[in-house]
Amino acid sequence: MHIGPGRLDHLHDSVPADVTAIAVVTNPTVGALYAERAMAALRKTGKTVICIELPDGESYKDWQTLNLIFDGLLQNRFDRKGLLVALGGGVIGDMTGFAAASYMRGVRFLQVPTTLLSQVDSSVGGKTGINHPLGKNMVGAFYQPIAVEIDTDVLKTLPAREVSAGLAEVVKYGLIIDAGFFDWCEQHVDDLRALEPQAIRHAIKRSCELKAHVVGKDERESGLRAILNFGHTFGHAIEAGMGYGDWLHGEAVGCGMFQAAELSAHTVGLDSDSVTRVKHVVHAIGCPVVPPNLGTERWIELMQVDKKTEGGHLRFVLLPKIGQAIVQGAPLNVLRDVLHKTSVPVM
Template sequence: MSIVQVDTPGGRYPIHVAPGRLDRLAESIPADATAIALVTNPTVAALYGERVEKALARSGKPVIRITLPDGEAHKDWQTLNLIFDGLLRNRCDRKSVLVALGGGVIGDMCGFAAASYMRGIRFLQVPTTLLAQVDSSVGGKTAINHPLGKNMIGAFHQPVAVEIDTDVLRTLPPREISAGLAEVVKYGLIIDAEFFDWCERNAAKMRALDPEAISHAIRRSCELKSQVVSQDERESGLRAILNFGHTFGHAIEAGLGYGQWLHGEAVGCGMVQAAELSVLTHGLPAESARRVRALVAAIGCPVQPPDLGVDRWIDLMQVDKKTEGGTLRFILLPEIGRACFEPAPLDALKQVLAGAASAAVG
């Protein structure tokens, strides 16, 4: 088993990465817990619900299950209230522990509920998608969507632990694997050029879930994210680089309607656009942008953005947490392995949104 330690002002906790961790979840339940509320969706519950309930029951605590509708389209206030309904109906107190069993939507909503219920209770992340394992389950960012913007309503709330069972990836469709790999590639682009090189060499193995390759990809992604989060828990500076490709990606999701593209697919395409913008504004070599496009394609993500219209793109981007005083700011690459967080000239942005930059980069 690999253990990655996250150390932030909001909490210090381990990330356990190994096959079979679903059967050992009781080890991460605090001894003074009074009850456990398992939050999941029908798809994941059908695969792992009973198994996880049995594993949690070994802690000696009563376990209730709260099932939420599946999908990004349900990441909203109405669905969040289902968690509160279950907690209140079962008279869960401040020492109750929430367990998020699912992908990023379940993790985000369960974490937000934990941050809010009785002004904060503990929760455990058990991510079942690759994207959640390498990104959303780590770092304590929780949120729901609003029709006008993704993840605009939420809180920072760190889990007591993150339990990553690599075996669960075998049940994911290829599209979900590709979406998760976009976030893996992101870490190489923003902070570790050697890891990006490794991803280029091992793209096919990662897509095929080669045990050694996928375990390394998950572990290294968690290490890199924990390094950033430990230095900047609340995204006041350095942590913003983790949003590379996300300003474009969130606009794609909102513009098409949540759930039309998977989050990782939108981020993958957004990274291609951000690399093109970096060529125009920050001196990223055109060859590096071509490498980004080639790797995003190799992991199975779209590289051609939807035609939303330049004005619509910019309107959607204005509703972004990185926008300050109406000024759009982007995570950009002077070179692979190094990122910065700065405004971009509007004319350059329009070139990218119009598709002109793609032709220039080749």
């Protein structure tokens, strides 16, 4: 993993010598900004470089769009030594990784994340996949990239809303495993939102270190890795209930972390001051703290389509205290109370 300014110009350093051809997978938004620069670096390998452009947005993270990658690879006769390069945010990274895991039963791929959220979360850890109308990320594979190239300069072109969404995942790492890092995030909220170079580089580096530590102990989410989904059971329900793309993933997770903190207070003893801190930080980074009222039963129905559900029983990532996370069930009556307390009607 390489983190720093100008990494787009050095992508060729991460390409193995035996690669036969390279396909850059991107979308129109990122492609217009960075595709030519990335392809110019990759052409330094002397290999053929093509570009496969997918439509932009979470709503296109589906089978039909995934097939556009396979179409491009087959039309250009890519073999097993071809390399896929994911140039974009989490959607591009997840879909390119899943295509790499599936094409000819597995080819190599390189992650080049261009959003803060993908730099600190989805590009690290090997989770790939697509959405299903009944659930987010329910079809996919665990498949590791050969490298992750994080160019901090590309964040300068991100809309403020995308920066806020990425910061939700940064804050998450402090909440689940490193209380000192959460304290640091609280103290540097303004610097982080302003993308102050030293602050944002530290946030990305520490987030990647913490995620790599967890994934290294549990690559396929049989135990510890599940804590990385703090706020996600609520967040995924928001995304599915409101329609993918209405809320950004990080926005939904940020709001979901506040809801999970409330649930933690009612189930595992998280103190009220800590719940307030979580709410204040989520708000301070620019994410919503008031979820939509999807209707209590609809909330629960959506949550049951979650990879942490076991035997039909809902399980949540909860915080006994900041910096410590556990995975366990919660009584439905308590969950209903929290949903009622935190939600407002959809207008």
